[in-house]
Amino acid sequence: MTRAMDPEVSDAIWAAIxxxxxTPTDDHPLGCHNPRVPDRICFRAIVIxxxxxASWVDIEAMMDFVVSxxxxxxxxxxxxxxxxxxxxxxxxxxGYDRILQLDLDVVAVDASMHKAPCGGEGTGxxxxxxxxxxxxxxxxxxxxxIPIAWAxxxxxxxxxxxxxxxxxxxxxxxxxxxxxTMTLDRGYDSDxxxxxxxxxxxxxxxxxxxxxxxxxxxxxxxxxxxxxxxEATNTWWSNYGQLRRSTDRKVxxxxxxLQLATAVLIVGRLLDYRNRWSPH
Numbered sequence: 001m002t003r004a005m006d007p008e009v010s011d012a013i014w015a016a017i018x019x020x021x022x023t024p025t026d027d028h029p030l031g032c033h034n035p036r037v038p039d040r041i042c043f044r045a046i047v048i049x050x051x052x053x054a055s056w057v058d059i060e061a062m063m064d065f066v067v068s069x070x071x072x073x074x075x076x077x078x079x080x081x082x083x084x085x086x087x088x089x090x091x092x093x094x095g096y097d098r099i100l101q102l103d104l105d106v107v108a109v110d111a112s113m114h115k116a117p118c119g120g121e122g123t124g125x126x127x128x129x130x131x132x133x134x135x136x137x138x139x140x141x142x143x144x145x146i147p148i149a150w151a152x153x154x155x156x157x158x159x160x161x162x163x164x165x166x167x168x169x170x171x172x173x174x175x176x177x178x179x180x181t182m183t184l185d186r187g188y189d190s191d192x193x194x195x196x197x198x199x200x201x202x203x204x205x206x207x208x209x210x211x212x213x214x215x216x217x218x219x220x221x222x223x224x225x226x227x228x229x230x231e232a233t234n235t236w237w238s239n240y241g242q243l244r245r246s247t248d249r250k251v252x253x254x255x256x257x258l259q260l261a262t263a264v265l266i267v268g269r270l271l272d273y274r275n276r277w278s279p280h
Contacts, residue, residue, distance in 0.1 A: 003268040004051050004240070004261075012267050013260075014043055016091060022082040037067045042075040050260055053241025080256050089259040092266040093173075096146060099270060103143035104178045106206075108230035109166060110185060111138040111159040112238065120249025124154025135246055135254065138162035140170050141233040143226065146269075147262050149173055152254055159187050167200055176200060183227045186210045237261055 003009050021039055045059050045067060054062070056069035079085060096102065116123040116135040126134035134155030139147050149172070151165035170176045182197060183206035197205055206227070238244050242257050 002051075004047050004264045006268070008271055009264060009267050010044070010047055012271065013088065013263055014040065016263075017043070017079075017084055017088050020082075020084060020087055022078060022084075037071050037075075039075070041067050042072055045072045046076055046260070050240050050242045050257055050264075053243075053245050053247070055247065076253070076256070080252055085256040085259040088263045092263040093146070093148065096266045096270060100144075100273060102146060102148065102175070104148075104175060105180045106143050106183055106226045106229075107140050107148065107170075107179045107181070108183045108227050109138065109140045109163065109188075110227075110230040110234065111136055111162055112234040113155045114238065114243060115245045116155070116247075117245065118247045118249055122153055122251040122254070124156035126155035129155070136162065137237070137258065138166045139230060139233055139237075140166055141230040143229060144269075145229050145232045145236070146266060147233050147237075147258075148175055150258060152251060152258070160190070160193060163188065163193065164196065167196070171200070176202075180204060181206055183207070185227060236265055 018039070024036055041063070045063055048054070048059050048062060049056070049072075052059075056072050059072065060067065060069045093102070113126060113128065113134055113136045115126075115129065116133045119133045123133045123135050125131035135152060136155050136157055136159075137150050137152045138159065139150040141147050149166060149169035151162050151169050153162055153165075167176070170179075179202060181204040182202050184193075186208040189207050189210045193207070194205060197203075208227075237258065240257070240261050242248070243254075243261060246254055246257075248254050248257070
């Protein structure tokens with residue numbers, strides 16, 4: 001979670017998005033409105049919200065009132081509409097692939113459920129939280145835990161029902177044909193799920209059988225361990241307050257938060273790699 005607040009990480013992300021930010025338009029008829037708050041300040045506020053999950057009003061106070069809560073929300077929506085967060089996610093993943101290479105020999109898929117007390121689009125009664133409102137993501141992670149695609153919906157949506165949208169999201173990245181093996185937990189153990197995956201060209205499947213436990217053999221332990229890669233992804237994302245307890249009411253806002261969190265994860269990995277091999 002703290003990597004998002006690391007100046008080295010936030011500076012790298014800012015350098016990536018600053019050139020693609022939409023050019024503001026001055027359409028005030030008299031040209032006498034207040035000066036526009038710098039984008040960098042709004043970016044910092046958006047990062048603070050991702051990390052803490054605090055309300056925009058509280059973040060306004062954290063920022064010493066140099067930017068209003070309405071301006072922060074408006075700037076976020078402006079950037080979403082301009083595709084800024086989508087571009088950031090795509091470019092971060094492409095950069096990782098160029099430098100370290102995505103390992104698609106094994107891709108693990110799993111879902112994770114979280115609170116959404118304010119409700120809104122894409123929320124529903126949580127079956128594990130006394131029917132309180134919640135939301136869920138279904139994410140596909142490559143072998144190093146880098147999320148390659150995801151789908152989101154209400155907490156009441158079954159994990160299996162989210163598999164198809166997750167596969168659609170993977171296909172949209174162009175990475176689906178490169179996946180060698182897909183691994184899922186026992187909740188996906190059904191002939192219908194296997195048929196769906198086969199239809200997508202995924203024939204090498206590791207799906208744990210219902211009512212069974214992995215054998216103690218080394219190969220089985222390795223396979224089980226690979227399936228837990230996606231659990232690491234879920235844990236990384238869940239460390240962010242905005243994702244763990246989402247007060248966003250729009251699907252596009254949650255999606256943008258996941259894109260920013262993914263960029264932080266990837267940029268942090270790349271910086272660690274650079275620092276590891278840089279001469280001292």
